[in-house]
Amino acid sequence: MSRGSQLPLGDRLAAGPRGLTSTLAQLPPLRLLLNALARLPLSGHHAVIGLPYLWLGLFFLVPFVIVLKISFADQLIAQPPYSSLVDLATEGYISLKLNIGNYTFLGSDPLYFNAYLKSVEIAFCSALICLVIGYPMAYAMARSDPAWRGVLLMLVVLPFWTSFLLRVYAWIGLLNNNGIINNVLIGLGLIQEPIVMMRTNFAVYVGIVYSYLPFMILPLYSTLEKMDLTLLEAAEDLGCRPLKAFFTITLPLSMPGVIAGFSLVFIPALGEFVIPDLLGGTETLMIGKVLWDEFFSNRAWPIASAVAIAMLSLVVVIMAVQKMLAKHAEASQ
């Protein structure tokens, strides 16, 4: 598709779906693909499985192979700014050159390691704070009048549907030195000088906890709501105090929700870019922002790829731990 095809997008849409497919079918690789597909003895089942497979394979799996490849390439001043790994050497041999320099560079420069650790620390603490704030909220929701639950649930979900970027932007107005919170506190005579909150780690924590709190509440709510309350009644009848009943019955039974909520906050917070960029200062180095800066400011594609691979390995480890814990929680029930 040519560069000029950016504009006629609307026109092609106006031409209707048939117009769009015919334009798509004119593309050489797609036409070849469609012709090949048409010749195969395919049933509906194959198409239903095959199409998403093709899409995800091409646009999700292959890209990671390319990232992995480029993380071993040399930085070049060229377009695109990286070297090719495989060369046809003069004698007809194929030479494969892997440059692990990008990874040793990540290991040697404390900036990257500190950003890595700081991201884990901030994401973990944010998830913990979300759990502490969100658990009582989910508990109250799950034990509320059933008629109210739908409304409460909608109230928790609604912020998620409004722009994430704009909700983070709102905190700039609240946390600034001449922002709403400082103005109110000075107006009330509680403080004389504004408290510096913007461009600190505190602002980043506020932003992450605020943005991801609904992701903690939803899984907690759904496990707490499903809970069999007769267990608590039985415990009470047998003389168990409410607080003890909570810690011996409710909390263990809600562990799957705790694990799900924790990872739903922890994993996206780990790679967060917008929040540390808009609310954080120089002290907040997070790995997502490092990757962004390497790519957009330094045009260091191989380094950015190596950062991505390092980040990805961390996500994979966390996912594995989460799977293990979830299995354990399920087994103990």
Add this chain to the structure above:
Amino acid sequence: MSRRVHRSLWVWLGAGLAFLYIPIVSLVIFSFNSSKLVTVWAGFSTRWYGSLFHNDQILDAAGLSVRIGFISAALAVVLGTMVAVALARFGAFGGRALLSALSTAPLVMPEVITGLSLLLLFVAMEQAIGWPAGRSAMTIIIAHTTFSMAYVAVVVQSRLAGMDPSIEEAALDLGARPGKVFFVITLPLISPALVSGFLLAFTLSLDDLVISSFVSGPGATTLPMVIYSKVRLGLSPEINALATLMVAIVGAGVVIAGILMNRAEKARIRDEQMALAGDDLPAANPVSQA
């Protein structure tokens, strides 16, 4: 089943909800501020809405974002539904585990990685086969479809899992072809999930800054990209006005969709109950008459 809980928990819930809504409310209030200083109240005014509607950069970007959102959400619904049907209805098939993993992985992938990897793919493909030539709205649509189809798959799959398969089985027993069963029986029954999947995909696309920034090219600037470049320069009352409009549209949309879906769900449950009750009435059941 409800159970008495301590009063302090209600206070906590109220405070938590206030925490979720105070930033949004503050955005809305200060969008009507007459001063250019966003955080100091100087009087009521709608001037920022006027200047918003004369800001071509924002309007063009909003138009592009809506178009990208519609196309990518439509594609995501088709592909995501295919994944959901394959995983929920086809039983065991070769590569099922891989499809399941591939379709949920985009949910947990950090955005910077998805963005970077897709851009590197597009660059490599352009070098190898000349397509896509350059980055444009097309590459953003592909990227958005890829991550939002995973959300659609999850939503539709849970709907399929909660659905009684006996109706589909009955139609198959009576000789309907699988394709026909899907379009005549399954599709109408999962349509609420398709609608919420579409809305979810559309919202995610409209909201995405990070992935779009990686895969877009000159000439394809989406709304979040414009907002981001403005916000980086500091607070802007026009952005407050824009945020208020978006909150109003989304809020109204979610509330209306919620009410409609609730009503449709109630009607469906009533129909099912009537159908079941009909079994007890001999006159309504020709089989028991015979």
